[in-house]
Amino acid sequence: MVPHLVTALTGPINELEQRVLDSMPAIERWFRLEWMEHTPPFYTSVDVRNAGFKLAPVDTNMFPRGWNNLTREMLPLAVQAAQAAIEKICPEARNLLVIPENHSRNTFYLANVAQLVHIFQMAGLNVRVGSIDPQIKTPKKIALPNGETVCLEPVVRGKRRLGLKNFDPCTILLNNDLSAGIPGILEDLHEQYLLPPLHAAWPSRRMSNHFHSYEELSKRFGKLLGIDPWLINPMYARAEGVNFGSKTGMDVLTSHVDTVLTKVRRKYKEYGINEKPFVIVKPDNGAAGVGVLTVRDVKDLDNLDPKTxxxxxxxxxxxxxxxxxxxLTNERVHDGVAEPVVYMMDRYVVGGFYRVHAGRSPDESLVSPGASFVPLAFSESAHLPQPGAKPGASAPNRFYMYGVVARLAMVAASYELEATNPDAEVYE
Known part of the structure; x- marks a missing residue:
C-alpha cells in the first residue's frame, strides 16, 4: 500500500517530475561525473518538502538516525551500499565499531543502532557497539521493544587506537553528531578510519556552509534540466549576534527575515502562487535543545512570548x-502533515520513510515531539522509476524525484566537507 499523497495526482510539481524523468540519462551521468571528482559522505539522510509547486531539501543529516524505519524490502539496497562504501575506504576491513549517542535509555534510538549493526553484519563485518558515555563502565545489554537486544560496551582508548576489550576495529562509524562537544577520546586516531570525520559534527559544522554549496549546485543542475533553480532550492540568509532572551541583535534578524520574505513573495508572484510566504529560523550550528521558529511576518518577531x-x-x-x-508540504499520510526523508549510503539511495505529524501545519517543522514515521512502501514490486508513466501516477517515479533532490543535497554535503576539512592542503 502506497501512503496516499495529496500531491500525487495533480499540481505543477508534475511538470518538474516530467522534466526529471525525461532527463534521467543526463541526470545519472551528471551524478557519475560528480562522484568521479568528489567523495560522498559515508551515510546521509535528507528531509525533503514537496510544496506542489516546489521540491527542496530543508535539512541534511550526516549522522542519520532512524534506520529502523526502513522496511525489510529496502535492506538489501542498504547492505549492497554498505559493502561498496567499506570496500572503498578499507577493503581489508573485518571489524567495525559503531559509536552511538549517549542516551542509552532511548530504545527507539537503539533500535536504529541495532538496524545499523544488522546492515553491516550482512555486509560481512564483525560489528560491536562501543559507548563513549562515561556511565557505561561494563557491557550493558538493553532489550528492545521488537525483542532484539543491543549490547553497549565501554570503549578503550590506546595510544593511537580506539576499540573495545579484545576488539580492534579498522573502521569506526559515528552515529553520534557530537552536538555536546567533541571528546578527546575520538581525536588523533592516526591509524583508524573515523566515519564521518569529526569536522562533519555540529561543533564545527554550519548549515549555511551546506546551503551555500547546495545553492551553487542547484544553479548548475537547473541549467542541466532547463528549470529555474528556485524550484529545487530554498533561499536562505545567515544572521549573527542574535539572542532572543536578551533581545540583542533582533534588528539584524528582522532585516534578514524581511529580505528573504520579500524574495519569496516575488517568486510567488512570478509563478502565480496564492500562498503566504514564511521562513524558518533555526540555529546555524544545529545546536541540540534549541528551537525552530516559523515566521510568517516580521511583526511576529516583536510579539514572541517568553517561552518561545x-x-x-x-x-x-x-x-x-x-x-x-x-x-510548504502538501503531502498527507493518515490525515497528518507529512514529509519524505530519504536515506543514502555512499552515493546510493537505499530507502526512505514519511515523517508525519497530525498536530502540525503545512508551514511548520515536523521535527518535534508527536511525530510518527510511516515506512515508504510501494504497491509495485519494482522500485525502479517508470519513464513511460504519467507524472504523479507512479510512486517509484515520485520517489525517484525525491532521490534526485536528496542526492543533490548529498553532493552539496561532499563539497561542504571538502571546504571545511582542517587537514586539506592549502595552495597559494
Whole structure:
C-alpha cells in the first residue's frame, strides 16, 4: 500500500517530475561525473518538502538516525551500499565499531543502532557497539521493544587506537553528531578510519556552509534540466549576534527575515502562487535543545512570548542563526502533515520513510515531539522509476524525484566537507 499523497495526482510539481524523468540519462551521468571528482559522505539522510509547486531539501543529516524505519524490502539496497562504501575506504576491513549517542535509555534510538549493526553484519563485518558515555563502565545489554537486544560496551582508548576489550576495529562509524562537544577520546586516531570525520559534527559544522554549496549546485543542475533553480532550492540568509532572551541583535534578524520574505513573495508572484510566504529560523550550528521558529511576518518577531524566546536562546551565548525560506508540504499520510526523508549510503539511495505529524501545519517543522514515521512502501514490486508513466501516477517515479533532490543535497554535503576539512592542503 502506497501512503496516499495529496500531491500525487495533480499540481505543477508534475511538470518538474516530467522534466526529471525525461532527463534521467543526463541526470545519472551528471551524478557519475560528480562522484568521479568528489567523495560522498559515508551515510546521509535528507528531509525533503514537496510544496506542489516546489521540491527542496530543508535539512541534511550526516549522522542519520532512524534506520529502523526502513522496511525489510529496502535492506538489501542498504547492505549492497554498505559493502561498496567499506570496500572503498578499507577493503581489508573485518571489524567495525559503531559509536552511538549517549542516551542509552532511548530504545527507539537503539533500535536504529541495532538496524545499523544488522546492515553491516550482512555486509560481512564483525560489528560491536562501543559507548563513549562515561556511565557505561561494563557491557550493558538493553532489550528492545521488537525483542532484539543491543549490547553497549565501554570503549578503550590506546595510544593511537580506539576499540573495545579484545576488539580492534579498522573502521569506526559515528552515529553520534557530537552536538555536546567533541571528546578527546575520538581525536588523533592516526591509524583508524573515523566515519564521518569529526569536522562533519555540529561543533564545527554550519548549515549555511551546506546551503551555500547546495545553492551553487542547484544553479548548475537547473541549467542541466532547463528549470529555474528556485524550484529545487530554498533561499536562505545567515544572521549573527542574535539572542532572543536578551533581545540583542533582533534588528539584524528582522532585516534578514524581511529580505528573504520579500524574495519569496516575488517568486510567488512570478509563478502565480496564492500562498503566504514564511521562513524558518533555526540555529546555524544545529545546536541540540534549541528551537525552530516559523515566521510568517516580521511583526511576529516583536510579539514572541517568553517561552518561545527561552526556547530559541536557552543560554546567554550568541549563536548564529539561519533564516531559511519555508517550503510548504502538501503531502498527507493518515490525515497528518507529512514529509519524505530519504536515506543514502555512499552515493546510493537505499530507502526512505514519511515523517508525519497530525498536530502540525503545512508551514511548520515536523521535527518535534508527536511525530510518527510511516515506512515508504510501494504497491509495485519494482522500485525502479517508470519513464513511460504519467507524472504523479507512479510512486517509484515520485520517489525517484525525491532521490534526485536528496542526492543533490548529498553532493552539496561532499563539497561542504571538502571546504571545511582542517587537514586539506592549502595552495597559494
Amino acid at each position: 524566546r527561552s526556547m530559541m536562546s536557552p543560554t546567554a551565548e550568541f549563536e548564529p542563526l539561519i533564516v531559511q525560506e519555508g517550503v
